[in-house]
């Protein structure tokens with residue numbers, strides 16, 4: 499099963515991709531997570547990417563494309579994967595399409611997370627993440643076992659630099675300008691499957707599972 503999760507920041511696609519990936523036993527490939535790992539590792543790529551990420555802007559296509567194509571070569575991707583946060587521009591989608599055609603593999607479906615912008619703002623400003631990359635929680639909607647601390651490594655949770663309100667607006671603008679046109683791209687390919695992403699986690703998860711169950 500090869501899926502793409504498409505949606506604005508804060509739509510819950512990362513959380514849902516992790517859950518569904520675990521259930522289908524396929525990895526969730528998040529370019530955001532890969533980039534944050536590169537930033538934590540202090541590589542040249544990480545240093546370069548950080549400038550864009552902290553500003554809420556998209557990292558240049560060539561950097562992200564290389565990162566994800568390399569990741570997809572790893573053995574755990576043979577049975578499939580869920581792309582989370584990639585592609586985010588038409589160029590990325592076109593390169594991905596070419597890479598898949600060259601390998602004679604196909605995407606089964608693109609789950610499009612439909613959600614109101616007011617809900618996004620509320621979700622993003624309340625999001626807190628583990629500084630060691632173990633996951634994310636919300637001060638109200640998805641609390642950790644001990645308030646303010648990671649369930650896995652118990653590190654104090656932090657707010658992402660790009661989750662501050664002024665950066666969120668930049669990210670939402672980037673989404674509208676660069677990523678939303680992908681709906682037409684995948685709609686034309688008959689791959690787009692819209693899902694209402696505003697309800698509680700479990701309800702959204704069920705809708706995604708039903709939608710994915712109807713694919714192929």
Ligand code: AMP
Pocket residue numbers: 507529530531533550551552554555556557558559562582583584585586587590660669
């Ligand atoms: P995310 O965790 O998906 O919200 O991504 C966090 C940040 O990483 C984004 O705001 C971008 O700066 C960068 N990023 C993640 N995925 C991409 C992508 N496909 N193209 C460009 N930049 C990306």
